Amino acid sequence: MTEKFEPSSATAKLAESVLPNKDSQVSSSEKSKTMQKAKGKTAVRRKGKTGTRQSVGITSLQVAILVVFIGGWELGANHGIINKFLFSSPSAVVQILINQFRRGTLMDNVQVTLNETLVGYLIGAIGGSVLGLLLWFSKFIADVSMPFIAAIGSIPVLAVAPMLIIWFGTGFISKVVVAAFSCIVVALIQSYEGTEKVDNDQIELFRSFRASRLQMFTKLIVPASMPWLMVSLKLNVGFALIGAIVGEFISSNAGIGHMIVVAGASFEIGEVLAGVVLVMLLVLAFNLVLGAINGILRKRHLA
């Protein structure tokens, strides 16, 4: 059995070692041809069978872990092994969510936090990405401003949030500012780095065709930076939400953060956990939207 599989795994290894630099270092063309053929065949074979079988196995294991965790928690809480006051129980959390939904407070809180996060994200993550891309036009401005940008980026949101609340009031705007602040620097640095990583040979190809700076920016730099941009857009969903909730923690009268703070102050652990669940669901929803955007980009061969 094992002997049968040896040759194919050997070619797979060989192909893998050739794959990263298949363009640069193969000395004879005929060698490279056979290598590429070997690579193609083994890659297809591995993806076709073992790949899907393995991912099915992983998914079922993940579901099993989740079931055991939640089930154990519920059983433990019901049989007095787990302290309900400190840890609540899954059924209690679900009950709280249902009650809040019936009262209408759940959707109100979600709506408030969602709006803060969305507007903050649009300003911080999208605006920051655009600024980072635009920095490509001037290496001078980029070099001068980078230390300052990095310094601003090193400030924890929590440290400046109280000040931002004082400046922008206790309402919607201050949460938006905090959310935007917590993602703008990451977005800016990521997208600027994306522009710096564009293949120099491709830039020179554009130069040889005597492309203008604007042409180079729109037709090469921006599309080539999209994969890096997507990474920061994904990361920043979390950061924007943290920003909005931190803002709500400090001063607010609505939102998921507000709900958690109030519940925490009155030792309602079940309600705190309900808030946590809502935050997780929000992130999940954001990621689904981003996944769809990523899918569109991939269809256009941009990611």
Added chain:
Amino acid sequence: MTNTSTTETNPSQPSGVHSAALKEHSKTALEILSVSMTYPGNDAEVLRDISFHADKGEFVTFVGPSGCGKSTLFNIVAGLLAPSSGSVIVDYKENTGSPSDKIGYVLQKDLLLPWRTIRKNVTLGPELSHNRHIDAQQITELFHAYHLHGYEDSYPDQLSGGMRQRAALMRAMLMNPEIILMDEAYKALDYPLKIELESELLDRVKDSGQTVVFVTHDIEEAVTLSDRIYILKAHPGEIVDEMQIHLSCNSNKINERRLAPEFNEYYERIWKTVESGIRQEKR
């Protein structure tokens, strides 16, 4: 010995060659005058006193070991890089350090943009330079000639390495450059396709009178394609020999040219020169 090769032990031409003197050869397409290159912040000299020329319609090849500065020389000739000293003269006009629209180039890397279809990649040159309208008929013919018909709307990652390289060549050819620079352009192609495309290239450039400056380490490729060969040594890159190639074969087919009686002699001579350069360096 039927060849008429000129061996120069000291390749540096008299540094007093001026444009006025150049005009005596009425058909020089490209002239490089004592180009030297040292990258800023790096003491090692990459190129030392390189002088060469290519006549209109001539196929000139550079052969040399790795580290001989082939790519640096290539970038200087393409105008993408300014040399530390020396001049690049394209069609009797000083063109040092700025890209000329008379020069097209093809690298071993195809540099196709993954988000553009093959057609949009091939037509990148006209699109960026505005001044040329894209002739749909010419593009269709081009796709046929390079056996890529039917792949116009495919994306680069759907094509094999050889096909991508052909698309890169089409991208350069669409601009009708007077001089084509090729840096190991066919290295990634499989052998029969490489021979086929090289034969086609010869047909094309002999027909159109385009000048080709080709860089390779493959001596067989150099002998079968070239009218003239320069041999480089490494550290620093210097021209150690120049050789006129005359194969008694009128065909542009590479497999027939390969069988010309003089082939082996040229091959041996180039190999020995390249090898002695490597040996000298090791000592």
